[in-house]
Amino acid sequence: VSQEKKDAMSIGVSAMAEEDLSDWVCERVPKSAEEIQRIKGAVKANFLFAHLNDTQAQMVYDVMKKKDIKKGDVVIKQGDVGDWFYVVDSGEYSVTLNTPQGGSIEILTYTTASGNNPCFGELALMYGKPRAATITAKTDGVLWAMDRKSFRAILVKQSTDTLKRTLRSVEILKSLTAAQLSRLQDMLTEVTHKPGEHVIKQGDVGTNMYIIQEGTVKITKTDGGSEKHLMELNAGSYFGERALLQNEPRAANVIASSPLKLLYISKKAFEEVLGSLQDIIDADRIKREAIAN
Structure with missing residues (x-):
């Protein structure tokens, strides 16, 4: 070539x-x-x-x-x-x-x-x-x-459609409307990591949700001084989504297994544009309960 x-x-x-x-x-x-x-x-x-x-x-x-x-x-x-x-x-x-x-x-x-x-x-x-x-x-x-x-x-549309499907599959984002999902998609920021770099460290307070565009990550957990391999995630997978709900310590390590390209959104950026995710989830639950009754 x-x-x-x-x-x-x-x-x-x-x-x-x-x-x-x-x-x-x-x-x-x-x-x-x-x-x-x-x-x-x-x-x-x-x-x-x-x-x-x-x-x-x-x-x-x-x-x-x-x-x-x-x-x-x-x-x-x-x-x-x-x-x-x-x-x-x-x-x-x-x-x-x-x-x-x-x-x-x-x-x-x-x-x-x-x-x-x-x-x-x-x-x-x-x-x-x-x-x-x-x-x-x-x-x-x-x-x-x-x-x-x-x-x-064809390249752009298919990439966009794939990303939308990934966002729709995230359980805690299911209360978002199509318009809110589109706005969320527009807010995603790209970041890259080299093999061996930590994306998330166990115990750190979580602030970002991530979607894998390219590459693979391994999920490990440190327990009693030893590190246990839990699973691997590939392109199209997501992790860290609970950071959009609350600032809590990360439960595991996420480490790049290969050259890695991620899209991420922070809790702060999410709330600045869409408001509290918990409020959105609660409002959606109330709406569904009202319809059911």
């Missing part, structure tokens, strides 16, 4: 979220099972799609648009800023570079003759950058295409 592609891989969802994606709608383009298989085969080994979960990958296959190409069509022009990624379904496509003398030189040809479906233009999904080459159709053909906004929206 080139350094340019490594740089692209390092761009996170948070950076992508800077683009306004609020008006994006997942428009599913009908495809045959064979067409989906060809698209899937083309993108599954591409560096940019390697980290997608099954739901995200399926959305990528769904939104790709069919483009009928005629011989001589210029799909990509060197120097233009691009925002489309392409999978070759059929046809032959010449890749050329401009020469200092004003001409061009062909460096390769994209074709499905080998039974594979090549793809090109993936860096355009990460950022608008001038195209490095010109790609011209040598024959009539068909391309499947996806724009940068769709790709980013």
Whole structure:
């Protein structure tokens, strides 16, 4: 993988979220099972799609648009800023570079003759950058295409939906309304830890609730001078939630087992925006009891 592609891989969802994606709608383009298989085969080994979960990958296959190409069509022009990624379904496509003398030189040809479906233009999904080459159709053909906004929206939306599901699964947050959960989600702050670092130390007064974005933690408990391993938690899990209710000593240690990326919210920040969680829980209980009676 080139350094340019490594740089692209390092761009996170948070950076992508800077683009306004609020008006994006997942428009599913009908495809045959064979067409989906060809698209899937083309993108599954591409560096940019390697980290997608099954739901995200399926959305990528769904939104790709069919483009009928005629011989001589210029799909990509060197120097233009691009925002489309392409999978070759059929046809032959010449890749050329401009020469200092004003001409061009062909460096390769994209074709499905080998039974594979090549793809090109993936860096355009990460950022608008001038195209490095010109790609011209040598024959009539068909391309499947996806724009940068769709790709980013799939990453951001799926990440957001996953986080919402995690928050909804927290027992002490079940009294929160959808609006309150959205506000809570907006308040979450990212923090990282190296392997071996303590996120929580047994006996310390708890102030934060945590959600694991990436990595693994181990839960241990010190008893009589010895440390006992209790369990491990992975991405999508949460811990420390009782700190949002009351300031009490932590019952166990939480230690990073791998490079760790967490989202957290403090009791203070929660109460500044949403008020006392105990008051919210009590109000919800009273409301449910009134409805039951």
